[in-house]
Amino acid sequence: MSSSGFTLGRLSLSRRLQDRLATMAAAAAAVIVLTPLLAIFGYLVVKGVGSLSWSFLTHPPAPVGEAGGGVGNGIVGSGIILGIACLIGIPLGVGAGIFLAEYGRNRLGYFIRFTADVLNGVPSIVIGIAVYGVVVMRQKHFSAFAGGVALGIMMIPTVTRATEEMLLMVPQSIREAALALGIPQWRSTLSVTLRVATSGVITGVMLAFARVAGETAPLLFTAFGNQFWNTKPNQPMAALPLQIYTYAISPFDEWHRQAWAASLVLIAFIVGTVAMVRWIAGRGMLKGAA
Amino acid sequence: MLLCALSVLGIVALVVTELVTRSKLSLHEFGWKFFFSSQWDPVGGEFGALPFIYGTLVSSALALLLAVPLAIGVAVFINEMCPAGLRRTISFLVELLAAIPSVIYGLWAIFVLAPILRNHVQPFLASTMGWTGLFTGPKYGIGMLAAGVILAIMVLPIIASITREVMLAVPHPQREAVLALGATRWEMIRIGVLRNARAGIVGGVILGLGRALGETMAVTMVIGNTPQIVKSLFAPAHSMASVIANEFSEASTDLYLSAVIEIGLALFIITLIVNVIARALVWMTTGGMPVRADVQ
Amino acid sequence: MDCRPRHAEGSRVKTEIHVRDLKAYFGTLEALHGINMDIDHGGVTAIIGPSGCGKSTFVRCLNRMHETIPGATVKGNVRVGDIDIYGNGTPAVEVRRRIGMVFQKPNPFPTMSIYDNVAAGLKLNGVRNRKRLDEVVERSLKMAALWDEVKDVMKKKSGASLSGGQQQRVCIARALAVEPEVILMDEPASALDPISTSKIEELIYQLKENYTVVIVTHNMQQAARVSSYTGFFLLGDLVEFDKTEKIFTNPSDKRTEDYITGRFG
Numbered sequence: 001m002s003s004s005g006f007t008l009g010r011l012s013l014s015r016r017l018q019d020r021l022a023t024m025a026a027a028a029a030a031v032i033v034l035t036p037l038l039a040i041f042g043y044l045v046v047k048g049v050g051s052l053s054w055s056f057l058t059h060p061p062a063p064v065g066e067a068g069g070g071v072g073n074g075i076v077g078s079g080i081i082l083g084i085a086c087l088i089g090i091p092l093g094v095g096a097g098i099f100l101a102e103y104g105r106n107r108l109g110y111f112i113r114f115t116a117d118v119l120n121g122v123p124s125i126v127i128g129i130a131v132y133g134v135v136v137m138r139q140k141h142f143s144a145f146a147g148g149v150a151l152g153i154m155m156i157p158t159v160t161r162a163t164e165e166m167l168l169m170v171p172q173s174i175r176e177a178a179l180a181l182g183i184p185q186w187r188s189t190l191s192v193t194l195r196v197a198t199s200g201v202i203t204g205v206m207l208a209f210a211r212v213a214g215e216t217a218p219l220l221f222t223a224f225g226n227q228f229w230n231t232k233p234n235q236p237m238a239a240l241p242l243q244i245y246t247y248a249i250s251p252f253d254e255w256h257r258q259a260w261a262a263s264l265v266l267i268a269f270i271v272g273t274v275a276m277v278r279w280i281a282g283r284g285m286l287k288g289a290a
Numbered sequence: 291m292l293l294c295a296l297s298v299l300g301i302v303a304l305v306v307t308e309l310v311t312r313s314k315l316s317l318h319e320f321g322w323k324f325f326f327s328s329q330w331d332p333v334g335g336e337f338g339a340l341p342f343i344y345g346t347l348v349s350s351a352l353a354l355l356l357a358v359p360l361a362i363g364v365a366v367f368i369n370e371m372c373p374a375g376l377r378r379t380i381s382f383l384v385e386l387l388a389a390i391p392s393v394i395y396g397l398w399a400i401f402v403l404a405p406i407l408r409n410h411v412q413p414f415l416a417s418t419m420g421w422t423g424l425f426t427g428p429k430y431g432i433g434m435l436a437a438g439v440i441l442a443i444m445v446l447p448i449i450a451s452i453t454r455e456v457m458l459a460v461p462h463p464q465r466e467a468v469l470a471l472g473a474t475r476w477e478m479i480r481i482g483v484l485r486n487a488r489a490g491i492v493g494g495v496i497l498g499l500g501r502a503l504g505e506t507m508a509v510t511m512v513i514g515n516t517p518q519i520v521k522s523l524f525a526p527a528h529s530m531a532s533v534i535a536n537e538f539s540e541a542s543t544d545l546y547l548s549a550v551i552e553i554g555l556a557l558f559i560i561t562l563i564v565n566v567i568a569r570a571l572v573w574m575t576t577g578g579m580p581v582r583a584d585v586q
Numbered sequence: 587m588d589c590r591p592r593h594a595e596g597s598r599v600k601t602e603i604h605v606r607d608l609k610a611y612f613g614t615l616e617a618l619h620g621i622n623m624d625i626d627h628g629g630v631t632a633i634i635g636p637s638g639c640g641k642s643t644f645v646r647c648l649n650r651m652h653e654t655i656p657g658a659t660v661k662g663n664v665r666v667g668d669i670d671i672y673g674n675g676t677p678a679v680e681v682r683r684r685i686g687m688v689f690q691k692p693n694p695f696p697t698m699s700i701y702d703n704v705a706a707g708l709k710l711n712g713v714r715n716r717k718r719l720d721e722v723v724e725r726s727l728k729m730a731a732l733w734d735e736v737k738d739v740m741k742k743k744s745g746a747s748l749s750g751g752q753q754q755r756v757c758i759a760r761a762l763a764v765e766p767e768v769i770l771m772d773e774p775a776s777a778l779d780p781i782s783t784s785k786i787e788e789l790i791y792q793l794k795e796n797y798t799v800v801i802v803t804h805n806m807q808q809a810a811r812v813s814s815y816t817g818f819f820l821l822g823d824l825v826e827f828d829k830t831e832k833i834f835t836n837p838s839d840k841r842t843e844d845y846i847t848g849r850f851g
Contacts, residue, residue: 011677028363029360125504160298221539267391470686485697
């Protein structure tokens with residue numbers, strides 16, 4: 001007859017309880033976190049949809065006190081400013097990213113990467129101050145161009161990082177194959193490697209774009225905003241986020257309504273961009289920066 | 291390519307020089323006193339940044355107090371407890387929070403959050419914890435509390451995202467070691483994962499702090515824009531970023547503008563230090579692999 | 587040096603392991619095809635076989651660690667002593683506490699001191715008393731033949747700051763501290779240098795006095811050195827299970843013989 005020394009104790013109540021509580025607390029956290037998200041989107045739709053109309057999207061603001069008007073100039077203005085931002089941010093960002101990926105495994109590269117991180121963390125309003133000093137004060141007036149510069153600068157770190165990461169993911173064998181064929185390095189970088197990494201770079205660019213599309217602070221004293229139609233980049237220009245801000249802090253109910261509607265338009269645009277990014281990243285062979 | 295890369299350095303150098311040169315006037319006029327004086331009197335030409343520093347620090351601290359437990363909770367839930375099918379949806383939704391522009395947070399905070407605070411939360415806090423002195427005074431809805439809450443919602447995604455990444459970086463054998471000793475799931479998470487990821491989580495929190503410190507639009511829309519230092523969280527206040535947003539264009543004299551820019555310089559330096567510390571901590575835990583920073 | 591776990595005076599641990607028709611799955615892939623084995627109490631049982639034969643999976647089924655892998659399942663019966671560890675309502679957490687495990691790659695907790703590493707299991711179980719913790723940590727480190735080397739620094743140095751062999755002995759001490767009756771070892775010395783390996787083998791030889799030890803190894807000489815019984819696994823089946831001496835000198839199955847003589851694996 002064997003008397004086994006092997007017995008199982010009971011898991012103490014306290015430990016079982018803690019396990020249970022931890023699970024509940026974590027689930028509760030998830031619920032609490034998702035509530036504002038749903039609330040924000042919900043309110044945007046409920047409060048904003050009513051004011052959406054073709055005229056809303058195509059007309060500039062009406063004079064105070066009059067009904068109607070819209071954010072047409074803001075939409076166009078944002079488009080122009082963002083266009084300028086892309087002209088600055090994308091080439092510089094991609095170029096820097098290529099440099100870091102191909103030639104950046106040294107101290108200079110490390111330093112540049114660090115600086116890009118620093119730039120990423122600079123509060124957007126501070127960037128606005130700097131661009132004000134460099135561009136607006138020199139030109140003696142606000143302009144869409146200045147706004148574009150500010151937003152373009154903000155795009156650079158994200159685009160740089162995405163480009164570098166994508167290029168680094170390209171298998172070395174492809175690079176070597178190009179070199180073996182006698183193609184000079186810079187050429188192979190541009191035509192071979194970049195092509196392979198393009199989908200990832202595009203997602204990075206789109207993410208940077210979606211981020212700056214919603215930025216208001218850097219535009220406060222660069223593009224400044226504009227009540228009327230303007231498409232000249234050298235003058236103050238309206239932008240959707242700026243208009244939302246102006247309307248939101250105004251004392252007029254009508255403008256509040258328009259603020260919600262304009263926000264709905266803005267968020268639809270941003271979420272649409274982000275969703276597209278995820279879709280491309282999911283489809284593409286190489287994972288995007290998302 | 292090299293030029294592009296160098297432009298990054300150039301831009302940062304430019305930002306710094308702009309900030310420094312244009313603050314010179316104010317720096318000379320007030321020296322260190324600037325950061326310890328509470329007098330903000332544009333008319334009289336007296337400028338002290340203390341109320342804004344106070345506002346920035348307190349609103350950010352409040353934001354972290356609220357956001358950190360929730361962010362870690364969500365991260366643990368998504369990584370360890372969530373049914374696999376839900377995982378992608380929930381993590382996508384949390385990241386969506388990061389995509390909402392600051393001005394829209396501000397809009398929602400003015401018209402939805404502030405009334406909720408004014409009508410439900412603030413009376414509750416005043417009646418239960420009013421004795422602390424933190425929840426006294428008129429219940430406007432907007433004020434320091436509102437700023438702290440909206441900031442919490444805004445920094446939560448980045449803290450959660452980094453916490454998730456550093457948790458995933460913990461090697462599997464660590465989890466097994468804890469389980470093999472006879473641990474419950476929570477104990478395994480606590481000892482085998484969270485404990486090992488500590489440094490990285492702290493890094494994520496500090497990164498969130500960096501974000502909160504520099505946040506402008508949502509804060510300026512609900513903090514009340516009143517430069518004062520008051521113990522109660524119900525009171526309106528001001529922050530460094532929001533005073534710049536409000537008064538930069540109004541600055542009528544050179545000294546005034548220089549003072550505002552000096553606040554911008556201070557903000558730049560503070561966020562720089564905070565972000566560098568945060569990056570170092572996160573790098574340490576993920577073994578040097580770059581962490582996604584495109585979550586703003 | 588008292589190495590005996592706490593039991594009634596004079597009694598020796600009698601913990602047998604009976605495995606009946608054990609099947610293990612990774613999702614739909616059947617990795618173990620119905621294993622039957624009886625492991626006697628006390629002594630060391632070695633599990634040998636070529637890579638991928640299922641020996642690690644088998645041993646991990648003995649303390650219900652296999653099921654912690656997402657999608658992994660177990661069927662069949664494993665009785666340890668009088669208890670069916672897969673029985674309805676048998677808490678896996680408790681099973682794992684009573685059956686200790688040492689892994690192939692040493693995995694001490696890097697954020698804890700050596701002392702805290704060894705005490706980790708005890709603290710999990712609610713032991714707070716300083717004296718008792720000190721006592722058990724000392725005893726466990728002595729059993730792991732590490733006490734003299736670390737006794738002065740164990741509260742200051744981190745668990746991961748030691749050499750590979752020492753780290754593994756910390757892990758062994760950690761496993762011993764919770765006073766299991768059975769100790770499972772999954773290739774405990776394969777990641778170590780020869781000197782550490784021989785120290786670990788010496789340790790195993792001593793542990794056999796008071797514990798039922800099951801050790802997985804791909805090193806046949808090691809199996810021959812430390813174990814009294816050996817089981818040979820091949821492609822998810824237990825091909826042969828017998829006294830170590832017999833397996834290595836006169837195996838009954840040709841496949842065993844082929845493996846032993848190095849014709850494959």
